[in-house]
Amino acid sequence: xxxxxxxxxxxxxxxxxxxxxxxxxxxxxxxxxxxxxxxxxxxxxxxxxxxxxxxxxxxxxxxxxxxxxxxxxxxxxxxxxxxxxxxxxxxxxxxxxxxxxxxxxxxxxxxxxxxxxxxxxxxxxxxxxxxxxxxxxxxxxxxxxxxxxxxxxxxxxxxxxxxxxxxxxxxxxxxxxxxxxxxxxxxxxxxxxxxxxxxxxxxxxxxxxxxxxxxxxxxxxxxxxxxxxxxxxxxxxxxxxxxxxxxxxxxxxxxxxxxxxxxxxxxxx
Numbered sequence: 001x002x003x004x005x006x007x008x009x010x011x012x013x014x015x016x017x018x019x020x021x022x023x024x025x026x027x028x029x030x031x032x033x034x035x036x037x038x039x040x041x042x043x044x045x046x047x048x049x050x051x052x053x054x055x056x057x058x059x060x061x062x063x064x065x066x067x068x069x070x071x072x073x074x075x076x077x078x079x080x081x082x083x084x085x086x087x088x089x090x091x092x093x094x095x096x097x098x099x100x101x102x103x104x105x106x107x108x109x110x111x112x113x114x115x116x117x118x119x120x121x122x123x124x125x126x127x128x129x130x131x132x133x134x135x136x137x138x139x140x141x142x143x144x145x146x147x148x149x150x151x152x153x154x155x156x157x158x159x160x161x162x163x164x165x166x167x168x169x170x171x172x173x174x175x176x177x178x179x180x181x182x183x184x185x186x187x188x189x190x191x192x193x194x195x196x197x198x199x200x201x202x203x204x205x206x207x208x209x210x211x212x213x214x215x216x217x218x219x220x221x222x223x224x225x226x227x228x229x230x231x232x233x234x235x236x237x238x239x240x241x242x243x244x245x246x247x248x249x250x251x252x253x254x255x256x257x258x259x260x261x262x263x264x265x266x267x268x269x
Contacts, residue, residue: 069217121239149232167210170213174204178200184196
């Protein structure tokens with residue numbers, strides 16, 4: 001997990017670096033083309049951002065939101081927080097010893113995806129009917145785990161929104177710049193390309209900024225979604241192990257359907 005986080009952080013830094021490099025390279029190219037003029041002017045990164053026009057304000061907001069969402073999800077969608085290893089070991093030990101009271105206390109002592117779901121299932125635990133309560137416990141755990149997955153995936157889904165919204169703002173800024181360029185052409189500026197440079201530069205900067213933000217947001221979205229899905233699969237296995245230990249019943253409601261189907265098979269012949 002640490003290696004994956006390190007790779008993601010490195011990828012994010014690379015995306016930011018690429019964005020800066022693209023804008024800086026554009027500025028250097030513009031400065032190089034104007035080197036033949038008597039007045040030398042070095043275009044900075046901030047100058048390039050300002051050249052993007054009004055669309056850089058919503059794009060800047062999208063960039064800030066993307067970074068904030070990444071920070072929030074790093075804190076929330078963390079396998080060690082969703083399934084605390086130390087607490088999990090204690091709960092499995094209690095289940096192996098058949099101590100349902102201690103297991104309930106451990107599950108209800110903290111609020112995580114795993115403990116909240118397990119506590120919901122333990123509410124249906126009946127020591128007098130272990131085989132009968134197993135299905136109710138599984139159903140309660142499954143329902144609660146689904147709600148918890150949606151709760152922890154709430155901010156992850158906003159990264160998908162940034163993936164779609166950023167290119168749209170960039171495209172709108174591009175259209176705005178091209179409208180300005182064609183307006184100057186209509187006003188007789190076709191013979192003076194320097195009059196069109198500002199509007200064309202605005203269009204290209206907006207396009208590049210929107211795409212770079214969207215690419216970063218898309219990578220973060222799929223990373224956190226994969227972490228959440230992997231954690232849910234791991235939690236399912238841990239739930240099964242704990243229920244097997246505390247109830248002594250290894251047949252789940254899914255496996256129980258197979259003998260029933262097999263029993264009906266001879267009758268259909």
